[in-house]
Amino acid sequence: MTDQTDPKAPPIGPGRISVDLGGYPDLVVVYLGFRVTTWRGLKALLGIGRRLGDLNREKPDGLLAHESVLYALNHVGMRQYWRDFESLEAFTRSEPHKGWWSRFAKDPAGSGFWHETYRRSGGMEAIYLGMPKPIGLGSFAAARAPVGPFMSARGRIAA
Numbered sequence: 146m147t148d149q150t151d152p153k154a155p156p157i158g159p160g161r162i163s164v165d166l167g168g169y170p171d172l173v174v175v176y177l178g179f180r181v182t183t184w185r186g187l188k189a190l191l192g193i194g195r196r197l198g199d200l201n202r203e204k205p206d207g208l209l210a211h212e213s214v215l216y217a218l219n220h221v222g223m224r225q226y227w228r229d230f231e232s233l234e235a236f237t238r239s240e241p242h243k244g245w246w247s248r249f250a251k252d253p254a255g256s257g258f259w260h261e262t263y264r265r266s267g268g269m270e271a272i273y274l275g276m277p278k279p280i281g282l283g284s285f286a287a288a289r290a291p292v293g294p295f296m297s298a299r300g301r302i303a304a
Contacts, residue, residue, distance in 0.1 A: 169209075171229035172265040176214075178222035180276060183255030190221065190256065193245070205239075207232020230264060234299060250274065259283075262298055270301035 166172060181187050201211045207228040214222040227233040236242060249258060257275035261282055271282045272291060279288075294300035 166265065169228070170266060172209075173227040173230050173233050174263045174265075175225045175227065175233065175260055176222065176281070177225070177260040178214075178216060178220060178258065178280070180216075180220040180257040180259075181255070182219070182257060182275070182277065185254050186256030189249075189254035205232075205236045207236065230262075230299070230302070233262075237298070262302060264302060268302040270298050270304075272298070272301070 179190055179193065181190055200208075204211075209226040209228055211226075212224045214224055216222055225233075227236075237246070253275040257273070257277065259271065259273040259276055259280065261269065261271040263269050269282065271286075273279070273283050276283075289295055291301075294304060
């Protein structure tokens, strides 16, 4: 493998390398987690898993990469890289995500869910639903009710 920006660059072998994010000025990284707290939560997780497989195969517009993460035996998650916040927002407002989130917000089905969003151009936001204890940004930042501008990721990331 060689550096794609300089044809005269020496080959890059195994070991320490870096990446050039110059082509992604509006990059957004999202960490998501799903924590099972009951047997009913395990059933909900299995249903979501099938949909996530579809997401990874179909790659909605703007999704650059989708990776699975294991936080603990009962806590799984994913890391996603999006071209820009607008692409991520369009996905979350479309089916099947919109319907899933609406149903989950009404009934977490014996599980907890969270996500944290980081924009390369600035701003971070997070939401936690049904988590038994604070994690991530919630482990040190003051809690705030998701009302008013804090009801949407766009409102939270701009605050």
